[in-house]
Amino acid sequence: MTKTHRTSVRSAAAFIRTRGLVLAAAGLALSACQTGPALQSIALDQAQGSSENLSSLTAAVNANPSNPETYNVRGIAYGRSGDNDRAIKDFSTAIQLDPNFYQAYANRALVLRQMNKNVEAVADYNRALQINPKYDTAYIGRGNIYRVANRNREALADFQRAIDLNTTDPRAYHNRGLLYQLDGQHRQAIEDFSTAISMDANAPEPYSGRAVSYLALNNVDDAADDINRAILLDGKRAEFWANQGLVLEARGDKAKAYRSFAHAAQLDPNYQPAKDGVARTRGSAGS
Template sequence: MFHRLKTARTPARPLAAFLLVASGLALSACQTGPALQSIALDQAQGSAENLSSLTAAVNASPSNPEVYNVRGIAYGRSGDNDRAIKDFSTAIQLDANFYQAYANRALVLRQMNRNPEAVADYNRALQINPKYDTAYIGRGNIYRLANRNREALADFQRAIDLNTTDPRAYHNRGLLYQLDGQHRQAIEDFSTAISMDANAPEPYSGRAISYLALGNVEDAADDINRAIQLDGKRAEFWVNQGLVLEARGDKAKAFRSFSHASLLDPNYQPAKDGVSRTRSAAGS
């Protein structure tokens, strides 16, 4: 999530809804989904018209770091990572304590898989403001995707201890609990994430897998169906639905879910495995 305010005394607020799906989804004890780090693009904020007006603001106030930070956010939303990084770097040159700009640059670096540089920027943001929950969540997610789970858990816990209102802290901590087999704790965290943002599909999918691990197939079915209602284009959600249907003993329907996942992502191994397991039940 990009942030634009630079004063350390005022909590940073998002310029607009800019959500990271930065959470790879744990599918089961023996499966792991792809690392999802895509950005939900706000077309209006990244539009050519908006960028033009922001460039006019930069030209009118070239020594103001805030305008570079805001334009960098717009470039990031439009997918122009190089220009985004350049603007965030300029903002930092103008104000070395602009911790939000460090975190914003780290976010873009993550999208480019330049994770060591991203971690360095998150570290710098936290040196400036040790209570900046967004940086703990961003850095923790890099650690989690690198299987540095102990460090990731410490970062998510720190954000939660700071009373973060960002549901990603709870969702990502839930994924770590799930990976460790602590499914009741995972369910509690996924539920908290859902209470903070009922329209984010990832926590429903995560909670479905933990419900399934505990043998609660009906609640698992409700959750994975809700995840698919919210975003039906995610192969891992359809695989998770297939797993729930397998647990119900309905392998024919499970085959259809796995097959749909394969259509969405032909290279997704859990989908291929599910199709292989259930093909005979579908008469294929």
Template sequence: MGALSERRAARYGFSTAAILLGGLVLASCQSGPAVDLANVDVAQASTENISSLTQVVSANPQDPEAYNVRGSAYGRGGRYQQALKDFDTAISLNPNFYQAYANRALIYRFMGDQNKAMADYNRALQINPSYDAAYIGRGNVYRQAGRTQEAFNDFQKAIQLDTTDARAYHNRGLIYQGQGQHAYAIEDFSTAISLAPDASEPYNGRGLSYLAMKQEDNAFADFNMAIKLDAKNAEAWTNQALIYEQRGEKAKAAKSYREAVRLKPTYQPAKDGLSRTQ
């Protein structure tokens, strides 16, 4: 039941909010929308694209947006040190560049430095208290640290700002789910699905809450959809197997548990389920 991470947010097609880097290359100026790393598609991190972005940086060495765009591409490609260097440069050129602070914070999160991530999210929100992406990012840092109420407050704030980012609803839904408030969780997961219909994890999350409310058919449909959207989702395979097991279909359950274990060998619920059913 992991949170919908920023990496997977792009991978699973939050296309309504995605900004194509190519367009930013052609209109790389501060008056335009600054790129948000969370909304950059992984495909934009190709060597060819980064090469073209480097040409833009070379032609515009004093343009902070050029560094921010290339840093986002580096970040999506897992080249974190290069990304940090570009965001550092963007911020040095424009100390009020709140998007660059939030993008750098996300890189720090990927690298496991939650303290630096928190400091950058705080700075981004100090500059722009209405920046929804920073509330969502900081909320994830809070949630990881077990500071559930503060996480909830940040996701709530992003939603109050009319965010169209499905992560805010998905992550608030996870908190409701953890508190046993499954009706609220289902509502939030459903909103996340409406905003990002190609994302697997909100279906898996909603399925768990349906299961908790003894709506087995709805849960089963959601787990099946989660698998259809992402065949590598070990949690969804495990949850599908659990319903098969509850229905007495042990052979089907074992097959799904086995797939979950193959995908995630250390996932204990799948290992336990396979032991019960094979």
């Protein structure tokens, strides 16, 4: 079931065939020191959240209003379009029609998390796991909430449980790697980031995370390769540019480091590691 959230769906009929479709989650944002919050976010697929597709899904709902699957997939589309209230309503209707629809609980939990309603989100993940204790997606989602709340032992237990279930979701390894990193276990973190990369080589976050751990082990060359790769995959993330600044600073190239930190601060003026980096390297700006 968990792989189906990556399926590209072109029509309402294709959506409805997949009961286990869940809201895809992007990787987690990294701070230069790996201490900042890292939130799941709905991966926007314009085709799935488009008004045309929503119209098709609404027609499917109207044609069979007692089918919970149609509400679940329309809820996913609403979530991807950013209409959280309608997404919540559809997932709730799906659950009313089928109280054992654990995927709908997990989908609703992810949207609740997007709305910073973490208590309600955890309750939904708990309910999904009561129904299906082997649902790796729910362990990963709940683990992320625990990790952001600094409940690291509980987060680690959830990520470990997903991994023990042989999850194919790279977020379990990536997020466990972040916890290892926070604990100073950088070699274990690198192993987990590498596993996440092997599962999805196009996700930038594990490259950035691995770069930080390489840098902590004074492996500056590999750190540079990884952070450059992260920026190539997504050049709009302030934390990636700040991490590049750290790598350049470690190399002694403070002028280039300043430019990276400054770019990070331009992307996110409130990003503290970028502001700190600018302050440290400002005197080298003209070098």
